[in-house]
Amino acid sequence: MPTLSWKRIRRPARRTEEVTESQPQRAPNYIVGFLLIVGCLLTGSASADFEAEVTHVRDGDTIELGERVVRLGGIDTPESGQPHGDEAGQAVRRLVLGETVRIETDGRGSHGRLIGRVYHQGRDINAWLVQQGHAWAYDHYLEPGSRLPDLEAEAREEGRGLWAASNPVPPWQWRNGASRGSSSGSRDRDCSDFDTQRAAQEFYESHKPGDPHRLDGDGDGVVCEGLP
Secondary structure: OHHHHHHHHHHHHHHHHHHHHHHHHHHHHHHHHHHHHHHHHHHHHOOOOEEEEEOEEEEOOEEEEOOEEEEEOOEEOOOOOOOOHHHHHHHHHHHHEOOEEEEEEEEEOOOOOEEEEEEEOOEEHHHHHHHOOOOEEOHHHOOOOOOHHHHHHHHHHHOOHHHHOOOOOOHHHHHOOOOOOOHHHHOOOOHHHOOOHHHHHHHHHHOOOOOOOOOOOOOOOOOOOOOO
């Protein structure tokens, strides 16, 4: 009987030890699984690429998708009010305004806008604008190994779009006022030269300091307020 009593006492002790030892092995599996799920969710939500409808086209290289503003990377189109600026903007409007596009983002620019590539029905809109002579390949946002300089050279050789002019002024020079002494840059502008208030405002901002075209009649910093 003492022997049987000893065995009955020992067996429950072993089971307790086995349960105690097995519990720490299950907990890490549960935690790891939970962390994997959270990691996948975070990775998916952090993806910078997205699809959305184009709700507004500011100009040839800047579009709006609801509250998000996207600056087309690797290109620079003529400014509103600059020769071929309206043509570039209209080309983009015909292609994507009201359409769902895919945006592959490359971060944010100095003004907080998203920088990225725009795709519509399989077409690279950034590359298309350069190829058709609506834009320059822009070193400021150009990716290493980009084909945009080759497309620009092709458009230039064929005299497409803005390259039909003998000596088109790059928009980065226009913004810095380098073209104001030329016949294309010195022409006085008024509100009737712009389709929208936004286009007039961007033109006004690009020609600061001052208001050489006298677009801000009341001096409040908002120009051509009667435009849509």
